[in-house]
Amino acid sequence: MFQMKSVEMVHWDFWQRLAVPLDAQIVTIIGPNGSGKTTLLDAMRTLLAIKCSGKRDYKRYVRNNREPFAYLRGVVDNPRRPSGGLYPTPFFPIVSDAVTLLCRIKKQGGDWVRHYAILDGDVPLELAEAQAQWLGVQEYRRRLEVAGLTPAVGEVLALEQGDTDKLTEYSPKQLLDLVFQVFGDKDVLDNYQRARDEQRATELELEALTRQEEALEARVETMKTRAGRFLEWRQLSQTIRRLQDEALPVLAYLDGKSALGQTWQNYRAAYGQLSRTRREHHDTLQLVAKLKAAEVAAGEARQAAEQARLQAQEQFMAAKAEHASVSGQLKERDRLQALASREYGADAAALSDKLSGLRSEAEQLKDGLRDLNRQRVDLKNHVEALEIGRGRSPEEVRQFKAALDEANIGHAMLSDIIEVMDAGWQGAVEAMLRPYRHVVLLENPQQKGEAWRLGEKLRFRHFVVPERSSPPPARKGSLLEVIRFSANAPDWLYQQLNKVSRVENAQAGAAVDGDWITRDGYFRERRGARHIGVAAHEFAFGEGARQSRLLALRDELKQLNVRILADEERLVAITREAAGLAEYLGGMDAIRQLDSRAEEFAALAARLDSLQAQQQELGAQLAEASATKDAADQRYSDARLEHDRICQREQESLSRYDGKRQEVENSRRQLRRLLAELREWAERLPADALAAEHVAALEEEYESAADARHQLNYLQERLQGGEWETDESVLALRDKLADDLAQIDRERQRRQSEVDRSRELTDDARAAYMGKLRATVRAYGANIKRLGELAGIGVDVELPTLENDDAALAQAGLTLRFNFDQKGLMGMNDGEASGGQQVMKSLILLIGLMMDEANPSGFVFIDEPFAHLDIFNIDRVAGFLKATEAQYLITTPNTHNINIFAPSELTLATRKKRPGEQWAPPILQTRRRVDAPQADPQA
Known part of the structure; x- marks a missing residue:
């Protein structure tokens, strides 16, 4: 890596133009x-x-002087690398010993x-503007990175004031990443990671492609299903059309001809039966009319006989x-004679008592x-009601019937709709139905x-039945067999009557399994046998019951008339005797009365004999x-029963006649329908449809027209009830999706193999690169161990x-431990080290990053490294800095101990801008004097 030689600043902060030398290993910058x-x-x-540093940026510095431009020019060395290679110098293709770095800052668009430039040699600022090929920030950084100023070194150079010990706060993982960044291995690892990320992204794309393939496969299966439904729909449609247009007309025509012949025969047979039934019904109607005339004649004869009887009775x-x-x-004569035969002057008191008793008896x-x-x-009244066909009901029944009539509720009494067909079993029927004689049936x-509301209100004790049904077939030998119903009755009544058998006596009933009853009402049920018979005058059901009650009432009326006559005769006699006594007591003479009334009594005696003979004659009549x-x-009862x-x-x-007539009418309609269908099917027959071979093939496939129609209905219901595809394009879409699926599958397999x-x-x-990483870590460990030896600090590298x-x-992660003054190992930032020891740790870690055999030297900015250090630690840090080969630019306030200047070869003193002046004063320079080496005395 390169080192700084000098820096020149134009319009930077409050410096108008200032050049500062930096050509020393340790440069100390001091000032308040x-x-x-x-x-x-x-x-x-x-x-x-x-x-x-901090929150500052370059714009802050160029704004302070209020000039529209600023320049920064630096001269750095360009040493040849020991290893040589394709890039022998940091700024290759520049091979000169010095390189000029230029930064121009100006206002543009507000x-x-x-802009930056890299020039060959030490070029003055006045000439650099003309020679510069300006670079952007990113390109300039890339060129510096090639020269050895990596982003990791840049981060170290940007450490803020007093943050020299920040490296000790790095975790083992962070420290190892920093080492790899400085030595260039981080980029390789990042490239490997990017490759892995790209592989993962490709795998995600493959997964997406696989999901797309699965979705497409599902669509293909769906389209296959839809295509299958279309093919099935097309086949069903074709089969239905063949049945409708070909099979059904032929088979229906043949079956229609056969059915027409059979129906015609059935029609003729039914018509013959209708004729016989009509004759039978006509004969029955004539017999009904004849019996009705006989019933009317018997009724008239009964009325005439009743009139004759009444006249004879009167x-x-x-x-x-x-x-x-x-x-x-x-009797008055006899009484007078009896009085006359006795002596006159009988006891008047006794006669008075007798007269009083006679009068009391008369009352x-x-x-x-x-x-x-x-x-x-x-x-x-009861006899008259029965004679005209009506019976008398209890008061509560009459009240309830009146309430129903007032509420417009149609009804009938059970006793009014039952007729006993066999008079011999009238007593048994009356016995069984006695509890139900006043049952009310609703219309x-x-x-x-x-x-029911009226029944509850009037407390009607008998059943009110709304449910009625027609009579079922009577079981042979049952009590229901001898009963005819003129209207519908409750079903439970039918069942009860139908399960009771008729027997002549109890001995015959012992052999019968189930309920039975005798003619006079001896009844056997599940609980046992008992007599439940009813007297004849209490009969209530049918004509026989009416006649029985009528005869019983007439007998009762006769007995009542005889009793009334006897009582009337007794009353007359008592009245006359009382009158005679009264007259006797009044003083009348019995002998005088007999004498005066002798002719009257003689005439009465003669009249009595003629009346006696007349009474006997009239009694016989x-x-x-x-x-x-x-x-x-x-005779009237028999005629009425026979008529019924x-x-x-x-x-x-009539029911049989109506049934036969309906049957003939149905046969006639069926004939017309079959003829119409036959004509319709004949019109729909295709050409050569009745050829023997064609008919034989159809009959072999379908047994009959009904079979073909059933098959057609089944297929039509299936066609209408199913979900079908009717668009033929589903076949092409199925094939296209299948091709797309095959292509996607081939593409997925190809990309999977590439991944x-x-x-x-x-x-x-x-x-293979793991060896390079291990070599880098070992080299860095060797560097910091060597630096620790220079500083007198033991360094343990894990x-x-x-x-x-x-x-x-x-x-x-890279784990380091330090041993100061043989006091034992301590960690990077475990709180046991002093401030100076933390600075020494950071300097070792920092300078170790600069010790690269392929890229030696380099420079470091250290802002106030001696802060909070005592004199001993200042000297120790200064000695360590001297022992290294890197260039250090150190800042320190002017309040520190003078020991801070011991390692410095060049000292720069900054001064504050004086009040009222526009520009700050220039920086003072002090360079350490180096004595010339003395000659060897032995030379």
């Missing part, structure tokens, strides 16, 4: 604070294109701009009443007759909420009329382990 010591060092730093009752009246009058009979007459009226199930009425009732049975059969016949080869070459080259491994190189 603010006199320009650091300014002089910053001038040399700016001349060398390195940064100034800002300060600097005549009988009139004759009986007249006979009773005559008999009562004759009781009147009250009883009033009750009996009311009962007779109720029975007559509209949607009204159940309102109906009444009995005959009643028998005739009963026979008429039975035939009506049921007529409904069944693998580059990694292998880089690793091999760096492994060389790092340098291997061809990124982790090992990243962790490698």
Whole structure:
């Protein structure tokens, strides 16, 4: 490396023009604070294109003098390198001993701009401007770096005032990096690292390319899938078109012809059955009309018999009443005769008591007759209701039915829709249905909420059922078999009746598995057997029940009439006897009364005999009329039951007739449809479609038109329900993506092979360079050990382990320990060293960087290295500096001990600018005098 010879400054800070010699090994710059010591060092730093100290820069210095330009000129040596080679001197191709470095700073575009030049020899400033080939800052630094001023040395030269011991604060890793920078190995390592970074970047690119290839591969697979869907769609479309245009018309035409013939035969057969069913239904209708006429005639005969019975009853009752009246009058005769036969003057008190008892009994009979007459009226009303087809219901049922009618809720009673077809099982049916005789069936199930609300309000104890269904087929031998329903009933009722079997007696029922019932109502269920029969006058279901109740009520009415007549006769007798007693007690003579009424009593006796004969004759007529009425009732009931049975059969016949008619109509519509389809398929037949070979091939592939249509529907549903590709361009896109994938794969493989080869070459080259790095570290260790010997300091160097491994190189560091005055080893910055020892450490580390056999000497800026040092350490540092070969430019304040001048060969004294003056005074120079060597006395 080169050394400084002189420096010249023009318009630098407050110096107008000043030249300073630097041709000595140790140059001491002394002066008070603010006199320009650091300014002089910053001038040399700016001349060398390195940064100034602290926060200063060159612009600060050139602005102070308010001149538009400034010049810095330095003369450095250009020694020949011992090793020679392609660059024998630092500033080759300049080979002269001196080189001029020039820096021009001037204002340009409102800002300060600097340019540099390197001139051959010691060129004065007045001539240098004309000879200079100006360089930019970066090019100038590159030329100085070739001359030995590396960026690492520049960092050392830019150390601030009092920071000479900063090197001791470096970590082992930082110190090793500094060594490699100064000796040029850092750039090589950086180049290796850049190569590795480029390899990593290439690997990342390969990974990205691999991901791109994977993504493209996924796209290729997707396009293959889409292409497959397109090919499948095209095949499905072609198959569907073939089925629609070729297979289906032929097969449908052939199947249509076959189906048309079969349907025509079915139509003719169904039409024949319809004709027979129509005749059967017509015959049934005639029978219904005939039985209806018989029922009407029987009804008219029953009414006529009832009229005759009523007329005979009225005549009988009139004759009986007249006979009773005559008999009562004759009883008065008998009473008078009895009174006349007794002696007059009987006990009047006893007769009065008897009269009082007769009158009391008469009042009781009147009250009883009033009750009996009311009962007779109720029975007559009930009989009249049953005669016109209506029965009487309990009061609570009538109230609930009235509430439903008022709420417009359609309903029917279960007892109104049931008819027992076999009168012999009327008692069994009544026994089973007795709990349900007042069940209410709703016409509209949607009204159940309102109906239930009314039932809850009126506390109706019987079921209100909204759900109704048609009767199921009756099981043979079940109780349901003898019952006909005129309307739908609850399903649970059907099930209950259908599971009960009819048996003649309990002995026959013992052999039956399940529930059974006898004719008179002996019932067996899961809990056991018991009698649940109902009296005939309590029957409630069907015409048989009505007739039974009607007969029972008529018998009851007859008995009530007989009782009323007896009570009335007794009342008349008591009344007359009471009147007679009253008259007797009034003083009338019984014999006189008999005499006065003898003719009356004789006429009454004669009338009584004729009335007796008439009453017997009318009684016989009444009995005959009643028998005739009963026979008429039975004939009417039988005619009505027979008419109901035939009506049921007529409904069944009508249902069969409607079914056959619907079947014929369906066959007729099917024929028309088949003919229309046959014409349509015939129009769609392609040419030569019915050729035997073609038809045989189609029938072999498809069994029938239905099979072809099923296959067509399946394919159409599959075509409509699937996600298909319909663009043929997917095939070309699939092929293109496959080609792109192949190209990317080839490119990736090629680049992967290049990366693998580059990694292998880089690793091999760096492994070979490890020897150079180890030699550099050993050389630096030898330098600082030699410098330590010069300074009387023991230096222990722990060389790092340098291997061809990124982790090992990243962790490698240079560890140094120092031994001052044989007091033991201490570290770089462990706090045990004094200020002077820290300065000695830094100087050893710093100067060791300058000791390069290929690039010897060099220069160092040391700003106030003697700060905070005692006299002994100042002398020690001064002795050390003398023992080295480097050039030192040292600053120091003028307050230090004079020992600081001991090593100096040239002393520069700076002075402060005087107040009022524009320029600072020049720098004073003092050079150490060197005595001439004395001659050898033995020479």
